[in-house]
Amino acid sequence: MNFPSKLIENAVNEISKLPGIGKKTALRLALHLLKQKENFTEDLTAALTDLRKEVKYCQICHNISDTDICSICSSHRRDKSIICVVEDIPDVLAIENTAQYNGLYHVLGGVISPIQGIGPEDLKIEALIQRISETEGEKVTEVILALPATMEGDTTSFFITRKLKEFGIKVSTIARGIPIGGELEYTDEITLGRSILTRVNYSAD
Amino acid sequence: MNFPSKLIENAVNEISKLPGIGKKTALRLALHLLKQKENFTEDLTAALTDLRKEVKYCQICHNISDTDICSICSSHRRDKSIICVVEDIPDVLAIENTAQYNGLYHVLGGVISPIQGIGPEDLKIEALIQRISETEGEKVTEVILALPATMEGDTTSFFITRKLKEFGIKVSTIARGIPIGGELEYTDEITLGRSILTRVNYSAD
Structure with missing residues (x-):
């Protein structure tokens, strides 16, 4: 793509570095920012900067x-x-x-x-x-x-x-098996096979 | 979703205001930023801020x-x-x-x-x-x-x-009609009908 402006080209390049976002989506997002008020972009960039700079992880569980x-x-x-x-x-x-x-x-x-x-x-x-x-x-x-x-x-x-x-x-x-609501015939054979091998006791009490 | 941190909650809220991005995708993007070096986020936010603040439009064509x-x-x-x-x-x-x-x-x-x-x-x-x-x-x-x-x-x-x-x-x-490589039988009837009404002269010269 030949962009009409270096500013938009730079923004598209940076946005499209994010996972699952290609150049076309990045352009759509950049143009969306341009259509919103300036504080929309300010709030977004402030939230990202704060998150990256001030993030802490629990010293016990690392969440x-x-x-x-x-x-x-x-x-x-x-x-x-x-x-x-x-x-x-x-x-x-x-x-x-x-x-x-x-x-x-x-x-x-x-x-x-x-x-x-x-x-x-x-x-x-x-x-x-x-x-x-x-x-x-x-x-x-x-x-x-x-x-x-x-x-x-x-x-x-x-x-x-x-x-x-x-x-x-x-x-x-954790148990592997057929998801709740899942149909047997549409379940892959590895999951189905394992759900038989790891069957659990069942009682109708 | 109950977020374990206000910082990530705020970031997810801001990201999910973008079109086509829900809370789950926003969380994935926020966690991606956390896994990258700090200058990754800095470059992204700087590009967005520059775009929003310094964007110009052509005075003739408004591009x-x-x-x-x-x-x-x-x-x-x-x-x-x-x-x-x-x-x-x-x-x-x-x-x-x-x-x-x-x-x-x-x-x-x-x-x-x-x-x-x-x-x-x-x-x-x-x-x-x-x-x-x-x-x-x-x-x-x-x-x-x-x-x-x-x-x-x-x-x-x-x-x-x-x-x-x-x-x-x-x-x-611009002409409306069957796209190049398109099959007639899979084209919607409005497009197909219009392509007959707006037919163009054809010569085998």
């Missing part, structure tokens, strides 16, 4: 937080004996939205991926081990691995399970 | 420009007797990319839409009339209306054509 210890880790209502290990921040939001979990979290910040050059030392795995080995306060009795059902996720789950062996605590993983 | 008169309007190679009227800036880029047009442009900045409260006075229609009525320099002999094939676009074309009547210049509109 994003406004304080040194996040509201979940510092809450007296949460069960401190269970830690749910997730890949990233949106996973915490997703699990919190279910209102089915009352334990703590541990955000790894990614999963082990040799192709992308991400090793265990790039993730918060050592911090997790540290957290569990600390004997002060309430003891951790269970670790739930809620990592993606991909090769990288499975590798990470396997690695963490091995590391946790010496502590003799319960390690579980 | 975005770094100078008072844009490179198209000031070029000696362009045919100044033809003006192509378009809705907005991306349309100029699209027509320029075809390399089939060598005249000037006129960017209206929208089309007449009573539902959205956009009347002729909100667009650069008066400026177009002024431009054509000016007798200095090269005379305009043809106006090409390249507006969208919607009710709003047609209304705007109709309005402009009426206004141009007194000048006795040629007014044309």
